[in-house]
Amino acid sequence: MRILVTGGAGFIGSHLAERFTGEGHGIVILDNLSTGFESNVPENVNFVKGDIGDKELVARLFREYHFEVLSHHAAQMNVRHSVEDPSFDAKENILGTLNLLQTGMEYGLKKVMFASTGGAIYGEQTAFPATEEHPTNPIAPYGVSKLACEKYLNYYTVEHGLKTIVMRYANVYGPRQNPYGEAGVVAIFSRLLASGEQVTINGDGKQTRDYMFVGDLVEANLAGLDYTDSLTINLGTGLETDVVQLYQYLAEAAGTSLEPQFGAAKPGEQRRSVISPEKARRVLGWQPRIELAEGLEKTYKSFAA
Ligand SMILES: NC(=O)c1ccc[n+]([C@@H]2O[C@H](COP(=O)([O-])OP(=O)(O)OC[C@H]3O[C@@H](n4cnc5c(N)ncnc54)[C@H](O)[C@@H]3O)[C@@H](O)[C@H]2O)c1
Known part of the structure; x- marks a missing residue:
């Protein structure tokens, strides 16, 4: 086509x-x-x-x-x-x-x-x-x-x-996501961790997303x-992950014990967001296959390479 x-x-x-x-x-x-x-x-x-x-x-x-x-x-x-x-x-x-x-x-x-x-x-x-x-x-x-x-x-x-x-x-996260934008928390954290810099989490880090x-x-x-x-x-995956958990996965992939610091919460940010993939599974026969830990490790490695 x-x-x-x-x-x-x-x-x-x-x-x-x-x-x-x-x-x-x-x-x-x-x-x-x-x-x-x-x-x-x-x-x-x-x-x-x-x-x-x-x-x-x-x-x-x-x-x-x-x-x-x-x-x-x-x-x-x-x-x-x-x-x-x-x-x-x-x-x-x-x-x-x-x-x-x-x-x-x-x-x-x-x-x-x-x-x-x-x-x-x-x-x-x-x-x-x-x-x-x-x-x-x-x-x-x-x-x-x-x-x-x-x-x-x-x-x-x-x-x-x-x-x-x-x-x-x-x-959505993965290799090639721009780590210099305001969004794309996985790319931003991966770049910082790959260069040994401390990560700042906005707010209490309990805000959830579907990655x-x-x-x-x-x-x-x-x-x-x-x-x-x-x-x-x-x-989406139907699974909710908060930013602190996300950081832990990435820190593990990076092999670092560096702790994040917490900054001011971003105004207007949604607290929880997670969507059901059920219809996509039923109608398209599609479902997400890559587990979060695996995807994050792949992504971290692409930033560290
Ligand atoms: N990344 C996510 O988590 C996510 C989530 C929901 C929806 N989306 C949507 O997916 C799409 C792609 O997002 P992404 O994460 O790859 O972002 P991205 O910024 O990497 O890609 C957007 C691309 O569009 C180009 N672009 C922007 N305005 C343009 C214009 N007026 N004319 C021509 N090109 C233009 C940019 O240069 C860039 O290459 C967007 O529509 C976004 O709203 C992304």
Whole structure:
């Protein structure tokens, strides 16, 4: 299949592009390198540096390659930044997505695989783990813009017959995640531990997340690519881990007895987040396979190499 991977120079997109290419699909990556790196682009993959909001460029790519599938992973994904500048977040995430969809429809796009969020979209959870039916009450503009994209995708499905796979990701971690961002606690801790620096945990470290290894996510995307209908699914493990436990796993992988220090809590941070993978298991036959300790060890080693 001919697939446009937006955000393919980033963490998740680069793993997907690599695997899609390995499966024999024809891939083009579109990425503006705002948080991604050209060095992440897999070998022999066509890379175009540019913005998803650039109408002329996006039209030229669709005209030239006639993509059947859009694997849409480019986004402004900094939650704090979205709070400081909701307009920028909406421009990148909503208008950028609309430009891709609108142009894609003109050039025969058949299917969209969309990277949504299983954390920010639900807001403060009232049931654990959250299923896809959990109320969506995002508390940050980033979650609002992802939810808006989901609604637009539904519009294109209902009104124009576009097949859409909405994937609500848990906290994804693994090699190549950017350790210099505000998010990506596994990458941040791994880099610090690999260079022998002390880790600072925000707040009491009891805030929980659902951590999923990127390799499992890639498998879910492959299953989604084969799925012939439209779908909204959580992609997570259903398991909750707090930051102190996460640190302990990574410290063990690093072979260090260095203790973390505790800093101020981040305002607006959700206390607990965990999503159910049950529907993905039932409908796609997918389930996460990499245990947390194993995934964290692999990730730590990639940062220490
Ligand atoms: N990492 C996670 O835990 C997680 C969880 C939920 C959802 N997601 C979603 O998955 C996707 C990928 O996240 P990631 O962790 O790989 O982040 P990332 O920052 O590594 O990747 C995003 C990529 O998109 C590119 N990009 C950003 N804005 C762009 C634009 N306007 N035009 C072109 N390229 C642009 C960046 O340069 C980067 O390479 C995002 O949509 C994110 O919201 C990630």
